[in-house]
Amino acid sequence: MLNPADPAFLTRIEGLLPPGTLRPAEPRYLEEPRGKWHGTAAAVACPATTEEVAAIVRAAAAARVGIVPWGGGTGLVGAQVMTEGPLPLILSLERMNRIRAAYPEENVLLAEAGVILADVHKAAEAVGRIFPLTLASQGSCRIGGNLATNAGGVNVLRYGNARDLCLGLEAVLPDGEVWHGLKRLRKDNTGYDLRGLLIGAEGTLGVITAASLRLFPKPAAEGAALMVVPDPAAALHLLALAQARLGSVSAFELISGMGLEFLAETLPQVRQPFAAKPDWMVLIDVGLATGSPEEALTGLFEAALDAGLVTDGLIAQSSAQRAQFWEVRETIPLANRAVGSVSSHDISLPLGEVAGFIRDAGPALTRLGHWRINCFGHLGDGNLHYNVFPPKGEKPAAYKALVDPVQDLVHGMVVARGGSFSAEHGIGRLKVADLERYGDPAKLAAMRAIKQALDPLGIMNPGAVLR
Numbered sequence: 001m002l003n004p005a006d007p008a009f010l011t012r013i014e015g016l017l018p019p020g021t022l023r024p025a026e027p028r029y030l031e032e033p034r035g036k037w038h039g040t041a042a043a044v045a046c047p048a049t050t051e052e053v054a055a056i057v058r059a060a061a062a063a064r065v066g067i068v069p070w071g072g073g074t075g076l077v078g079a080q081v082m083t084e085g086p087l088p089l090i091l092s093l094e095r096m097n098r099i100r101a102a103y104p105e106e107n108v109l110l111a112e113a114g115v116i117l118a119d120v121h122k123a124a125e126a127v128g129r130i131f132p133l134t135l136a137s138q139g140s141c142r143i144g145g146n147l148a149t150n151a152g153g154v155n156v157l158r159y160g161n162a163r164d165l166c167l168g169l170e171a172v173l174p175d176g177e178v179w180h181g182l183k184r185l186r187k188d189n190t191g192y193d194l195r196g197l198l199i200g201a202e203g204t205l206g207v208i209t210a211a212s213l214r215l216f217p218k219p220a221a222e223g224a225a226l227m228v229v230p231d232p233a234a235a236l237h238l239l240a241l242a243q244a245r246l247g248s249v250s251a252f253e254l255i256s257g258m259g260l261e262f263l264a265e266t267l268p269q270v271r272q273p274f275a276a277k278p279d280w281m282v283l284i285d286v287g288l289a290t291g292s293p294e295e296a297l298t299g300l301f302e303a304a305l306d307a308g309l310v311t312d313g314l315i316a317q318s319s320a321q322r323a324q325f326w327e328v329r330e331t332i333p334l335a336n337r338a339v340g341s342v343s344s345h346d347i348s349l350p351l352g353e354v355a356g357f358i359r360d361a362g363p364a365l366t367r368l369g370h371w372r373i374n375c376f377g378h379l380g381d382g383n384l385h386y387n388v389f390p391p392k393g394e395k396p397a398a399y400k401a402l403v404d405p406v407q408d409l410v411h412g413m414v415v416a417r418g419g420s421f422s423a424e425h426g427i428g429r430l431k432v433a434d435l436e437r438y439g440d441p442a443k444l445a446a447m448r449a450i451k452q453a454l455d456p457l458g459i460m461n462p463g464a465v466l467r
């Protein structure tokens with residue numbers, strides 16, 4: 001059993017750390033973006049060094065007090081808030097925000113866990129490189145949290161998830177020992193991959209304090225296009241055509257007409273790309289080492305038009321117009337939040353199953369009621385955000401009793417097609433029951449054994465990922 005972070009424990013912690021490191025648990029540490037949970041905590045510890053993190057974890061292990069790691073607080077599955085149980089200590093990495101070193105000739109950047117993702121981008125740009133992890137929350141999320149959740153984003157198609165963008169880690173393990181794994185190696189075949197284990201563990205196996213990040217050369221020219229497609233099946237054929245013709249497709253985003261409707265309702269200042277809202281369109285983004293993106297995308301559009309895969313399109317003629325295209329895509333989640341969903345789903349499917357799922361899921365949901373469905377997301381890597389909303393003019397609260405049935409139906413259909421009920425947001429506390437229901441028994445047993453081996457006291461982010 002865990003113990004609460006009582007006044008005696010907090011006094012001991014204060015004695016181990018510089019003045020000002022321990023702070024009250026302000027509301028911003030206890031909330032999450034969707035407002036589903038309100039957390040509890042005795043205090044917030046804001047260490048400035050790895051040694052201070054280790055001292056905090058050692059003290060928590062000795063007192064058997066739970067620790068909730070906190071990055072930028074932007075996670076969408078509740079991993080950063082503990083809603084029940086003995087009062088924990090929140091461990092914020094926000095003061096560990098230094099770029100330790102850059103090695104542009106190696107395409108490597110060493111960053112502490114509390115560096116805001118946008119600042120990682122700036123540090124990479126300062127040495128003539130890019131760090132391609134791109135998220136809507138990049139102005140506030142932090143690289144430690146990105147790694148702890150194995151964040152995805154819009155560029156996974158070309159560059160991979162956060163795990164693919166990390167070469168090494170420095171981390172404090174649950175007993176307070178520091179793992180010095182901050183290597184810059186592409187090849188290191190020396191036993192179990194602790195880096196891969198801690199990435200995506202959502203703070204349940206240790207606290208990431210710094211990372212060795214992969215950088216990439218900046219493309220010589222970048223471009224984007226919006227192309228109207230008849231349906232998701234045509235969009236997938238267009239993806240294959242784009243990859244065959246262009247080679248390096250950075251992003252391939254599916255946008256539904258319902259998403260455009262929501263933008264018109266809630267964010268009318270966002271410029272709509274087409275006079276008549278299409279049922280489906282895709283946003284294609286490319287980065288080329290040579291040649292003109294506009295010419296390459298024009299050639300793609302003409303070939304797709306001849307093949308019956310597109311019916312209309314716009315090709316960005318400037319960086320400003322490219323940014324306008326992306327504004328449409330990146331503000332759809334804000335419109336969703338303003339409308340208010342009954343149930344939101346972060347799912348992934350084999351590419352060959354995507355069109356069939358979209359075709360079948362809507363009619364299946366009509367058995368439970370009448371809905372507005374906004375399906376959008378990273379089609380290039382099979383990750384959809386399939387969100388279910390009440391009819392226009394009605395409030396989500398009236399459908400509270402249908403939240404679980406809707407989620408069960410969607411997740412069941414996804415898993416039946418070989419997909420995942422959590423593509424890029426993680427498990428957190430929101431999807432613990434889903435993991436138990438749909439997870440492979442052998443994998444779950446291995447996960448519990450790993451948790452027991454590394455964190456036998458159960459102090460690291462109690463209740464997240466595993467019950």
